[in-house]
Amino acid sequence: MGRTIIILLIIGLLATGCSKDRPRALAELEIIPVSYSEKDSNVLEVMSQQERKAIKINHHIKNKDIYVECYIPNFVYKEKGGSKKNGEGHLGIFVDGKLIDEIYTAAFILKNFPKGEHSIKVEVFHNDSSSYNLSKTWIESIK
Template sequence: MMMRLVVFCLMFIVLVGCVGDKPRPKGTVETIPLQITNVSKDVVEVISQQQNHSLNVKHHVREQDVYIECFIPNFFFKEKGGSKVNGEGHIIVYIDGKKVNDMYTAAFMVKGLDKGIHEMTVEVVHNDSTSYNLKKTWDVTIQ
């Protein structure tokens, strides 16, 4: 019984010692400036001044329809109009260089494209339709 207790204690010490902070390679630390917006005794609200947005688009062609899914981290879809708020907005869809529609959801479908090759573009914009400079363009072939 005593031997089991000793073995258990040794295993516990080894396991606890292995989960400490591991050294990080030099040069891999990233700092992001923060702005304190509200201070109270219990809570401090902090907002990142650096908000990198990215756009990842997946699409699937089925007959004459194109299913599109956009992934934009830290982004909320809002109706067109209103004040310009960083992190909010919508998507403008272009086909062959012509604006087709404004979309207010991350996933949508373009139906009834003619046969041939079409250039599709999605652009992420603010509520007031100013660009985030996030745009993806690709070609789809309708058989």
């Protein structure tokens, strides 16, 4: 009888251990329309009709320095100049409405900020300096 209980417990644990892939709530689902074209009878080329651009920024303050990390999916940081290529470019850093620098990396430090509240904006630009119309703005308070 003791072995039967142990075997049933092991089977129960194995059955519930596979519950990692639970279905997501409907509110979390994202639907992106696609179109396709037939190259030949055996191959379909699928293309997204909606290229969604997003920027996620993590930042924190240490003393008078602001540490910033930017995540832009499918984006490559390149020096300014050259032809406009989608998915490549750089960042413009604005403080209190003024462009203070252009950055070619995903992470950077804004050093020695003066005390007070400051508006910080990170905007994404193409190689030819035209805007992706993608930016994030936040307020930092330096004490």
